[in-house]
Amino acid sequence: MPKILTADDVLAFRQRLCDLALKAFAEQGVEGMSLRGLAAAAGCSRTTPYRYFKNKADILAAVRQSQFQKLADVSENVAASVPDPGPRLEALARSYIKFAISSPDAYRVMFSVNQRDEQRYPELVHQINRSQQPMMTAVSEAIDSGEIEGDPSNIMHVLWAGLHGIISLELSDKLHMGRCFEELSEVMIRSLGRAIASNPSREAATYRVEEA
């Protein structure tokens, strides 16, 4: 009888609008992500998105979920390609930083945009958890193998906080004195390695970075 939207149609429109929303956010900031602007960019009427999303917060959650999914994908791939837990942690850290720096607006919309009722979007929460699972696993395995010691969750959060800290300082232009971010992030990775090492001097050797 009537035209019925396929599940793929819905998915496609949602993804398209998410991409447009991220682009608008990148170009004009959070106030550029207006429903009317998005609809104009999508070539539809202003309220058409309401058939595919509950409201604006729902769109934002979908955008964030989509980006967390990307991050989770690359993290899982990196983790799968480095079997040894120690180097895997370092590779995960570098991959995390690379993701944030090469997609600064994605990272901003993932973290800096404060979504109060995040728990209301279980699919988003799931992708968030998935994105940090590889690092959690690597930490646990590194503890099991004796490379580091301590509480897995504590260590994992210290690592994550360190990475998230420099990234968000960089992304909000808080690094002054012409600090080159590449150097600083290397220092951070090295510092985190020393911070969680069971034997700092030995771990420093493990995490040594080639000098120029």
Add this chain to the structure above:
Amino acid sequence: MPKILTADDVLAFRQRLCDLALKAFAEQGVEGMSLRGLAAAAGCSRTTPYRYFKNKADILAAVRQSQFQKLADVSENVAASVPDPGPRLEALARSYIKFAISSPDAYRVMFSVNQRDEQRYPELVHQINRSQQPMMTAVSEAIDSGEIEGDPSNIMHVLWAGLHGIISLELSDKLHMGRCFEELSEVMIRSLGRAIASNPSREAATYRVEEA
């Protein structure tokens, strides 16, 4: 002839509106910080604030500046009360965390609110710089006294990023163990101490970043 606003009058109104704005932000989030709402809370008309502020972004900058000033004050006081650079660094770290946790909304509006053209407010920039000066000085003195070694700015940013990292993860409810924040922040402080401690392995060389 006419009524002329004293400089103190202007300062008083600005401060009052800043306090109201922070309270509104704390109670209803960023969308609760509307000019009309603030004016109603202040008991004036909607456009009266426009005589004291250029626009809404100006109000936000004033709120942030006022809070950075508070942070700078407590940091300077802490720094003045602990002469030894090493313990002073630890005291500064604890004080920083305490400030953020006891005034979460102030911290949020200071950092999490993304203000694109922050450089346009030199008084805000000055308070931001002032707030991190004590830690910078302590790091430099700790290096001079041989307690730690490395590049002062690098170390200072690593410390700051570590603190800012756990704090922002906590404030955005990203920690799986929300009630154990005290423990986690202690772990972070200890980790940062180990990360920057003087150590046989060398620090502060220039590192090469490998491409992928």
Add this chain to the structure above:
DNA sequence: AATTAATAATTGACACTGTCAATTGACGAT
């Protein structure tokens, strides 16, 4: 004390925004 002129404060208005109700459009089965 009345007048005056500059300044402070208010109101009107406009272009936005998110969102819902009512309406129109499109299309496959009958």
Add this chain to the structure above:
DNA sequence: ATCGTCAATTGACAGTGTCAATTATTAATT
């Protein structure tokens, strides 16, 4: 060709930031 149903659009409303026009206020001068 008609009908029934979903999809899409338009109308409308409350709310926002902000500027122009207007009114109110007050301190010095007459």
